[in-house]
Amino acid sequence: MEGVLANLAVGFAHVFEPVNLLVLVVGIVLGLLVAVLPGLTLVMGVVLALPFTYSMDVTAAIILLTAMYVSGTYAGAWTSILFHVPGEPIDVPLLWDGYAMARKGKAAEALGWTLIAAFFGGMVAAVVMVLLSQPIARVALTFSTPEYFAIIFFGLASVVSLGGGSLANALISLFAGLLIATVGVDDTYGAYRFTFNIPILSDGIDYLVVMVGAYGLGEVFVRLEQGFTSAQLEAIGRISTKLPGLREILAVKSTFLRSGLAGILIGIVPGAGATVASFLSYGMEGQYGRRRAQMGSGIAEGIVAPQTAATASVGGAIIPLVTLGIPGSGATAIILGAFLLHGLQPGPQVFQTSANIVYAMFASVFAGIVVMCVIGYFATKPMVKVLDLPEVIVSAYVVMLCLLGAFAARNNITDVWLMVIFGILGYLFERFRFPITPLVLGVILGPLAETNFMTTMISFNNDWTVFFTRPLAGPIMLVGILTLLYPLFRHLRRQAKMRGSRDIAL
């Protein structure tokens, strides 16, 4: 424990170096701006910031991206509450109680609850992240390839099963991602796969190119097709934040605890991010909360639940990233990219090889939450002013940053062509309601999945049952399969219920 605290103190010392502190503040402000703008999602923002980190020191790069990730889960709440415009999908549940509270003339109180929820969720998750990471990494050192494959399988199953949209579409999207990851020279045999005699494809397709194209350019194309029609904003006079009193906070303590825990757990599950945490936590509050009947009428619990869970998911998502090298969300996938670009491989060994960077990252979460809340308290009004920017101008810059991001990765124009192709693919996915997250996570986790699967098969003489018979891999695989089948069970139960009520009606 003392070792952890000592390492964390060193991490804080890194974060409080003038340059890193400046980077942290810039990251927090950028994350807040990205979250406010409806055309820019949190993941897109972090993707677009990545090229700026290429020449940065690795610690500063990680601090910048982590800070953006933390604050990106918060500021979208402002526009949901004040203008009924969710800055991020994460903030949709805040429309229901946050905006309702604002309409009762209590916008300042709603913003205050959001700030407290983000602070609490973020801090609790950060503490859990620090406490759990090293023990998990120690356990992970004993993992062999079947365990790794089982964890990746569980992550991929959860991204398909927990997401929105049709399950079949999510599966097809995931398979497309896994397939893209196979392009290039295969590790075991050195065979060329799907390269079609195009030299650059021999090196494979960088997942950052896929992410930038599908998340960034694809989204711009979708908005271009809609004619860049921004929502009409209501005129808001004075914007202030009024923090709730201690007695009011204690009255909803169970909501804080429930949502914080849910956020951390959902964050830890590879593939499920802040959006899932926010919606599920709101749904949980609607089912189990003390004032569940009043949800949607503008009560504090309806604000606290989604916001606490969304910010708590950040700490949760960082745990599998640093301990297993498996990103828990789109944003952590980009942070993984930043680690790899600087020659560092997150995973169980990272606490032995680069503990100072990992603890600087942890410290930046704590410091970032404080900076975020201070800016959130004092600067909501100037931040939401960014909504006055014409969307077409913002989008033009988003496209350019996408193009530059793809080019800068390898200084190769072919990557830009690939990014544009994935941008068009991203648009088509949106158009035909195929989710993008499984595609991207398929590309990211595909090589890991294949390597661990093939190595297991070679090591265990093609005996696939080892995935189910080993004491740790077996239960994880089983949970993965149940996760995958869960939506099907729910669907069948719903169908049976509907059929039953139809029979009664007849």
Place this chain on the structure above:
Amino acid sequence: MTGPARRAFRAVRSDSRPCAKKAAVTNARLSKIVPYAVAGAAAGYLYYVAANIDYHARAGVLGPDFWPKLILALTIAACAYEIVRLLFFAGRDGEVGGVLEEVVEDSAGKHGEIEARPAAVSHPLLLALGMAATLVYVAAVQKLGFFLATALYFALFMVIGRYRRWGVIAAVSLLGTLLLMFIFMKLVYVSLPIGVEPFSRVTFLLMQLMGIR
């Protein structure tokens, strides 16, 4: 049209309405099938490509084709499932949604917020022009150089996006491009395309003015 004729026409039209409705439903279903048919066909072709991957097989070891073939077989199965579902079961059984989908539906159903938003208007021409401009930009940037190509692209993109404040367009295009050039070439050390003669002269001049080597 006379009275009886009009009545007869109405009768024929009312008789044909169910047929027209049925045809419309069939067309809608078929158009929903298209993405799955295309994805399935592409997966089938790629399966063929994977089956012909050139490698030296080792006894008792799975080949490099195993993993992609497994993924492609699963893709084909998922596409086939959706096609069959849309063709034969679409009316009776809805699609299986992810957990989040159901939570959103339940919450939105209770609060009626998501449905309250008006459906977005589609502008396919703007989209086509935007995509074409992006493709032309990528094709031209190495010839024109970063500055000229980007400034032109910015301006064109804003015009395509129906923005008409010409002063802002000019300022945002020129100053924005210069700023990006400065950040990426001077601070991030990315060597952006300088273009070919005579366009490269513009790039070199700007690089000299900004102190970029």
